[in-house]
Amino acid sequence: MESAIVSGLQGLLLGLTNLGTGHVIMILIGSLLLYLGIGKGYEPLLLLPIGFGAILVNIPLAGLMEKDGVLRFFYDTGVLTEVFPLLIFIGIGAMTDLQPLMENPKIILLGAAGQFGIFLTLLLALALGFDKLEAVAVGIIGACDGPTAIYVSSKFAPHLLGAVSVAAYSYMSLVPLIQPPIMKWLTTEKEKKIMMGIVKQPVSKTTKIIFPVVVTVAASIIAPLGTPLIGMVMLGNLMKESGVVERLKLAAENDITNIVTLLLGLCIGATMEAKQFLQPQTLMVLALGLIAIGLDTAMGVLFGKLMCLLSGGKINPLIGAAGISAFPMSARVVQAEGQKYNKKSYLLMHAMSANAGGQIGSVIAAAVMLSVLKGMGIVG
Amino acid sequence: MDTWTFGWTLALIGMGGTMLVLWCLSLLVLLLKKIFPYRPEQSASQKG
Numbered sequence: 001m002e003s004a005i006v007s008g009l010q011g012l013l014l015g016l017t018n019l020g021t022g023h024v025i026m027i028l029i030g031s032l033l034l035y036l037g038i039g040k041g042y043e044p045l046l047l048l049p050i051g052f053g054a055i056l057v058n059i060p061l062a063g064l065m066e067k068d069g070v071l072r073f074f075y076d077t078g079v080l081t082e083v084f085p086l087l088i089f090i091g092i093g094a095m096t097d098l099q100p101l102m103e104n105p106k107i108i109l110l111g112a113a114g115q116f117g118i119f120l121t122l123l124l125a126l127a128l129g130f131d132k133l134e135a136v137a138v139g140i141i142g143a144c145d146g147p148t149a150i151y152v153s154s155k156f157a158p159h160l161l162g163a164v165s166v167a168a169y170s171y172m173s174l175v176p177l178i179q180p181p182i183m184k185w186l187t188t189e190k191e192k193k194i195m196m197g198i199v200k201q202p203v204s205k206t207t208k209i210i211f212p213v214v215v216t217v218a219a220s221i222i223a224p225l226g227t228p229l230i231g232m233v234m235l236g237n238l239m240k241e242s243g244v245v246e247r248l249k250l251a252a253e254n255d256i257t258n259i260v261t262l263l264l265g266l267c268i269g270a271t272m273e274a275k276q277f278l279q280p281q282t283l284m285v286l287a288l289g290l291i292a293i294g295l296d297t298a299m300g301v302l303f304g305k306l307m308c309l310l311s312g313g314k315i316n317p318l319i320g321a322a323g324i325s326a327f328p329m330s331a332r333v334v335q336a337e338g339q340k341y342n343k344k345s346y347l348l349m350h351a352m353s354a355n356a357g358g359q360i361g362s363v364i365a366a367a368v369m370l371s372v373l374k375g376m377g378i379v380g
Numbered sequence: 381m382d383t384w385t386f387g388w389t390l391a392l393i394g395m396g397g398t399m400l401v402l403w404c405l406s407l408l409v410l411l412l413k414k415i416f417p418y419r420p421e422q423s424a425s426q427k428g
Contacts, residue, residue: 104412105406110401119391126387135387158404206416207409214408281405361402368397372390 011037018060022274030054036320042173046265050166053269062268071270084264087234091257093236100349102203102211102355112359113303114323117142117296121288128284132378133157138285141168142292145325147267151229152366162271163282167289175326179342182297183321185212191308192341194316196350212238219364223376224369226271233363295323322351325362331355
């Protein structure tokens with residue numbers, strides 16, 4: 001009887017005796033993510049479940065990511081199969097208004113330049129010793145688009161999923177701090193003050209309905225491996241623009257996105273086990289992620305300067321910074337910065353066009369990347 | 381394929397390909413707008 005009581009009490013102490021320094025550090029990191037989400041309001045929809053998932057998975061002997069563990073089930077079902085990010089893409093498509101882009105289509109090119117950071121960061125990652133597919137996963141943080149980053153990293157470097165996702169979502173929320181200094185350094189006083197005229201080219205409903213179908217077919221033919229990404233975003237957008245499936249649209253942008261965001265966040269947190277996350281590589285991923293978003297901004301602004309030159313000074317290069325996918329935060333940053341230098345300058349609508357271009361651009365960049373990798377024989 | 385050949389190929393084709401696809405999309409938007417131009421009465425009938 002006595003020994004049974006002692007054994008029972010020992011069972012209660014098992015968690016404590018197995019608690020290592022790594023677990024404690026990860027629980028603190030999980031708590032920090034909770035603080036950033038709850039206390040600071042940085043991407044709370046993602047950082048709250050990620051932070052909690054990171055805490056759960058670092059409780060010794062809880063086994064949530066072991067075979068038959070609940071988080072392992074969600075991870076295998078939703079992340080490894082890429083279903084979760086794809087479902088979120090339908091919601092994003094349903095929430096995205098592409099009208100500003102269609103009103104001023106040449107601005108879409110800024111959405112391409114705003115993705116160049118992906119590829120430049122990939123080169124930096126290779127230089128730092130990451131292997132080829134890891135470098136792809138690190139570079140994709142520059143898409144500034146959480147679901148795209150999750151989709152690509154879960155496909156090619158699942159062991160980096162936690163670090164890549166945390167970097168992508170954290171830096172997206174820090175766009176108002178990251179972008180302004182780069183915009184300031186790369187443009188002259190004269191360029192900053194350029195006033196852009198109002199572009200008012202209304203778009204017919206038919207064009208808005210046909211556009212997602214045309215984008216899906218055209219972009220998927222060029223980059224077939226990106227069809228799941230492009231297809232899901234455009235399906236969501238078609239549901240929005242058609243106006244005939246209001247229930248599906250509402251479900252996609254609310255219920256489905258909310259449920260999947262919760263499960264996806266938990267799964268990302270669940271990849272942050274101490275022995276996997278507490279590596280020098282994680283710090284390098286976080287640093288490269290920051291560089292990626294900086295490079296995106298720089299390339300967008302530089303391309304804006306080129307467009308300014310070619311248009312005879314009619315385009316304010318600051319709107320190039322909105323060529324990233326952080327919508328609409330980046331457009332608001334451009335508007336605020338423009339107003340600092342010229343109170344009469346209203347860049348918001350132009351920046352929104354570039355920002356919508358960035359949203360499509362990030363998906364297209366990932367699609368192009370996947371297809372090039374397939375063409376090079378790096379992936380099957 | 382060595383690392384740098386891989387990196388530069390992916391970077392150059394990736395950037396060029398992304399730019400090319402988005403440029404094609406901008407042309408498609410212009411084409412769609414030409415084929416299906418906006419008519420003010422369209423919005424009026426939608427409201428009515």
